[in-house]
Amino acid sequence: MEIILLQDVKKIGKKGERVKVSDGYARNYLIPKGLGAEPKAAVLNDAKLHDQNLKKVAAEELAAAKELAEKIAACPVTLAVKSGVSGKVFGSVTTKEIAKAFSDACGIELDKKKIVLAEPIKDLGDYELPVKLHKDVTAKLKLQVVAKE
Secondary structure, X not given: OEEEEOOOEOOOEOOXXXXXXXXXXXXXXXXXXXXXXXXXXXXXXXXXXXXXXXXXXXXXXXXXXXXXXHHHHHOOEEEEEOEOOOOEEEEEEXXXXXXXXXXXXXXXXXXXXXXXXXXXXXXXXXXXXXXEEEOXXXXXXXXXXXEOO
């Protein structure tokens, strides 16, 4: 029997997919629990509208991420930290400190989990850090770590 899934079902498929399952599984489990429905015109139309809505939302998120990436690239950040005479930072610079410095300098909130540090920042200097905003969009954040006076 062919049905359209109304919710994600483990090992069967994702929401909106048209899948073939055994008649008993469809009639006794999927349809009564509201996980699937027979492919009638109304259900097909709802699935189509849902897919269009998901595509529209994904396109809006991508556009917003690209816009934010441009703002991040245009706003360099300077972070003052305690350091020794040789230019070594006491401890290391964290993504939380970077996100706070960015929001103070540019007025844009940035999630610390989106900043990617390949290795901890333990020296003074200039850095270019990738910020993963979307699966297809990665921005470059310019960071200058200077000694606090």
